[in-house]
Amino acid sequence: MKTNIFLSRNHLNENGIALYVDAIKLEQIDKLPAAIVHHVEQCEECKMQIMEVAELMAGQEYDKTVKHPFFNPKEYPVYSGIYRIAAVLVIAAFIGTIYYFLANKMPETIQNKQSLVIEQQPRNPVLTDSLPVEQKRSPAKPTDNLIAANVESSPNLDDLVQTQFRSTTIEIISPEIGAIVQNPVTFRWKQYEKRITIKILSNKELTLVSSTLSGDSFTTTKKFAPGLYYWKLETTDELLFVGKFLVK
Numbered sequence: 295m296k297t298n299i300f301l302s303r304n305h306l307n308e309n310g311i312a313l314y315v316d317a318i319k320l321e322q323i324d325k326l327p328a329a330i331v332h333h334v335e336q337c338e339e340c341k342m343q344i345m346e347v348a349e350l351m352a353g354q355e356y357d358k359t360v361k362h363p364f365f366n367p368k369e370y371p372v373y374s375g376i377y378r379i380a381a382v383l384v385i386a387a388f389i390g391t392i393y394y395f396l397a398n399k400m401p402e403t404i405q406n407k408q409s410l411v412i413e414q415q416p417r418n419p420v421l422t423d424s425l426p427v428e429q430k431r432s433p434a435k436p437t438d439n440l441i442a443a444n445v446e447s448s449p450n451l452d453d454l455v456q457t458q459f460r461s462t463t464i465e466i467i468s469p470e471i472g473a474i475v476q477n478p479v480t481f482r483w484k485q486y487e488k489r490i491t492i493k494i495l496s497n498k499e500l501t502l503v504s505s506t507l508s509g510d511s512f513t514t515t516k517k518f519a520p521g522l523y524y525w526k527l528e529t530t531d532e533l534l535f536v537g538k539f540l541v542k
Contacts, residue, residue: 300330306340313364315347319356322365444521445540448497451524454536464490464527464534474540480513481525488529497522 300310310330317323323331334340455471467482469475481492492512494503502523503516518541527535 300327301333305337306330306333306343311340311343311347314344315351316356316362316364318344318348319351319354320358320362320365322362325365444497444519446497447522448499448524451495451497451499451536451538454526454533455524455538457536459532459534466527466535466537469537469539471537472539474542476542477517478514479518479539479541480511482511483527483535485510486534490527490529490534493526493528495524495526497524499524 300306300313306314314323314326314330314334317326334344464486465484467484469479469481483490489506489508491504491506493501494514494516495501502518503514505512520541522538522540524536524538526533526537
């Protein structure tokens with residue numbers, strides 16, 4: 295068989311590479327044309343291609359009982375085709391395509407990923423000591439939370455504030471309902487014939503002050519925290535008045 299069908303442009307062509315790989319797998323290198331063996335010994339490029347294809351075919355078992363058309367030309371026509379060459383060429387072409395794709399696309403992919411990372415990073419990183427106002431704002435102080443809780447109305451006491459009691463209801467002078475006052479707080483009403491108990495309650499309906507007196511005024515000695523408070527005037531047998539006030 296002419297060796298020029300395996301050589302072109304001073305290198306092994308696809309048929310030559312495939313034949314050499316077949317020879318390696320079948321342990322028939324000694325039956326290769328001397329020109330091919332000599333060329334491979336001298337040509338690093340062809341040697342590398344043979345090694346790559348041989349590595350690719352490493353997992354494929356060759357049935358040595360089947361006669362090879364090149365190494366056994368008497369049993370098979372030479373031009374019936376080298377039965378493994380076509381498969382090798384297809385695989386080699388596929389590997390070449392993958393290699394080309396990876397070689398050309400990987401840098402682009404890496405560049406795209408780097409660009410994506412840069413895009414996701416803030417253009418002007420915010421330093422800890424220059425945080426936006428929203429982030430630098432301190433959480434609400436405990437006293438602020440306490441004041442907010444202290445101004446919530448009590449539904450039960452609010453209902454009593456709106457209640458009209460007996461016709462003999464005591465006349466209130468101060469503080470008016472909902473008035474804003476300061477410590478100390480003074481409560482005044484018109485003189486009443488019976489002894490009166492004054493009670494001051496928190497917005498949680500907790501009695502803070504209770505005092506029974508016969509006069510027409512009462513000044514607290516207790517200092518109230520800012521918030522909403524309620525107060526009552528009552529006798530031993532009836533409720534006379536319920537009011538509310540705010541301490542600032």
